[in-house]
Amino acid sequence: MHTPTQSDRVPDHPVAGRLLVSAFANDTTVSSREKTLLTLAGQIADHQETVAMPDGLTGLAGRQEFCANLAGTLPTLDQDALLCLIDIDQFRFLNSALGPSVGDVVLKRMSALLQAELAPGDLIGRTGDDEFTILLVGRSLQTARAKVAAMLEAMGRFRLVQLGRDFSLSACAGLAVVSSGDDGDSLLHVVASACGAAKDAGRGSMVLAGEAICLSSRFHREARILTGLQSAIAADRLRLFAQEIFSFDPLVGDVLEFELLVHMVDADGTEFPPSAIIPAAERHGFIRDLDRWVMKAALVDGAELLHRNPNINLSLNLSGPSIADPELWPYIEGLFRKCGVAGARIQFEITETSAITDMAVALAFVQAARAYGCKVALDDFGSGLSSFVYLRTFPVDCIKIDGAFVGKVTEPGSADHAIVKAIVSVARDLGLSVVAEHVDSTEVLATLRQMGIDKVQGFLISQPKPFRELIEKLNG
Numbered sequence: 001m002h003t004p005t006q007s008d009r010v011p012d013h014p015v016a017g018r019l020l021v022s023a024f025a026n027d028t029t030v031s032s033r034e035k036t037l038l039t040l041a042g043q044i045a046d047h048q049e050t051v052a053m054p055d056g057l058t059g060l061a062g063r064q065e066f067c068a069n070l071a072g073t074l075p076t077l078d079q080d081a082l083l084c085l086i087d088i089d090q091f092r093f094l095n096s097a098l099g100p101s102v103g104d105v106v107l108k109r110m111s112a113l114l115q116a117e118l119a120p121g122d123l124i125g126r127t128g129d130d131e132f133t134i135l136l137v138g139r140s141l142q143t144a145r146a147k148v149a150a151m152l153e154a155m156g157r158f159r160l161v162q163l164g165r166d167f168s169l170s171a172c173a174g175l176a177v178v179s180s181g182d183d184g185d186s187l188l189h190v191v192a193s194a195c196g197a198a199k200d201a202g203r204g205s206m207v208l209a210g211e212a213i214c215l216s217s218r219f220h221r222e223a224r225i226l227t228g229l230q231s232a233i234a235a236d237r238l239r240l241f242a243q244e245i246f247s248f249d250p251l252v253g254d255v256l257e258f259e260l261l262v263h264m265v266d267a268d269g270t271e272f273p274p275s276a277i278i279p280a281a282e283r284h285g286f287i288r289d290l291d292r293w294v295m296k297a298a299l300v301d302g303a304e305l306l307h308r309n310p311n312i313n314l315s316l317n318l319s320g321p322s323i324a325d326p327e328l329w330p331y332i333e334g335l336f337r338k339c340g341v342a343g344a345r346i347q348f349e350i351t352e353t354s355a356i357t358d359m360a361v362a363l364a365f366v367q368a369a370r371a372y373g374c375k376v377a378l379d380d381f382g383s384g385l386s387s388f389v390y391l392r393t394f395p396v397d398c399i400k401i402d403g404a405f406v407g408k409v410t411e412p413g414s415a416d417h418a419i420v421k422a423i424v425s426v427a428r429d430l431g432l433s434v435v436a437e438h439v440d441s442t443e444v445l446a447t448l449r450q451m452g453i454d455k456v457q458g459f460l461i462s463q464p465k466p467f468r469e470l471i472e473k474l475n476g
Contacts, residue, residue: 287321314345
């Protein structure tokens with residue numbers, strides 16, 4: 001057996017390290033375990049070489065080169081400067097859904113857009129898969145922030161044409177004020193934290209380090225919600241509310257359809273609506289547990305109500321992380337067997353608030369659910385990049401138009417009117433039904449009906465009400 005010595009250590013220089021690994025890989029005196037370790041060392045060496053070189057795709061400095069440039073600039077900095085980390089929203093979803101070649105096009109275009117905003121003396125590098133780090137030199141804080149805002153705006157104007165549609169992108173930015181003598185590694189950590197706060201604040205957001213503390217009240221609220229969710233399940237303090245989905249079709253007869261929404265009652269009696277608990281659950285990894293609770297509460301705990309009211313159908317929301325869980329359909333199928341409710345009475349709404357991480361698993365879920373007789377709808381359609389990707393990928397039955405497009409639909413020349421009209425046309429070509437959400441006036445209702453919308457939902461139709469109480473009231 002070969003006994004490694006100090007001279008066998010993989011050298012710091014990546015090319016030399018890879019050559020040494022290659023030499024030992026062909027040595028018959030080296031054990032298989034040592035070869036495995038050497039292979040891993042070779043992969044690390046390859047990575048070191050990659051990060052040390054300029055980014056081959058965009059031509060920008062790679063992470064290691066940018067860090068070296070930053071470290072060389074900071075000691076001699078004698079004017080105002082701002083470090084900025086820009087992260088493209090939902091890039092990993094785009095890459096997996098549309099393919100890496102499309103992702104490469106986006107990165108090249110984003111790189112060009114950002115470089116066009118820079119001045120001599122500024123630094124830029126691609127420091128992550130979907131991240132660009134920029135040092136803006138010689139500008140006041142106000143001017144530098146305005147420049148970053150212009151960059152985000154330019155990125156937001158970019159249109160990606162795929163599947164015959166235009167898709168818009170967005171990005172978030174974390175900022176940090178730079179002073180002479182600052183440590184580069186510490187600054188990079190600070191802007192990364194600020195960028196994380198910006199992404200928590202929503203697409204297209206920008207946060208300056210130090211201002212992130214202004215978001216702390218919301219974080220405390222989310223912490224309270226998450227703690228409350230965990231105890232609420234055990235203490236039976238989650239509540240199902242129902243909102244009617246009204247059909248214009250007179251042939252539906254006495255069939256009623258309701259979307260179920262989950263509310264949480266905290267230990268002190270404070271009630272939190274879905275708009276508060278769903279985003280918090282998605283951001284902090286609790287959404288799968290919450291979705292499963294809703295499924296069980298609707299199908300098993302609500303089985304007796306459903307059997308007594310065979311004219312009532314339910315629409316249940318599923319988040320991106322849930323539908324990408326390979327164990328979800330076996331779990332739901334078990335609930336169906338236990339409750340005896342027909343699959344045809346249930347529709348699953350795929351929400352777009354959180355990206356689907358495994359499209360193949362999600363597709364298998366959709367196919368299994370429809371084979372069981374359930375319907376599948378795309379919720380919040382049009383609200384983001386993934387809408388048309390989901391429509392192309394999943395064999396769904398229904399599109400629910402995002403309520404943001406409904407407000408000005410009564411104005412024939414408005415963008416909202418044109419978008420709703422186009423969605424209805426696409427749905428008709430694909431044989432899908434269309435639901436419009438957030439309907440709150442008779443004028444909007446009349447316009448939607450005239451445009452060919454099949455169903456509507458909103459406060460004009462009904463306010464969400466406790467599910468069990470609502471059904472009992474319908475029974476007189």
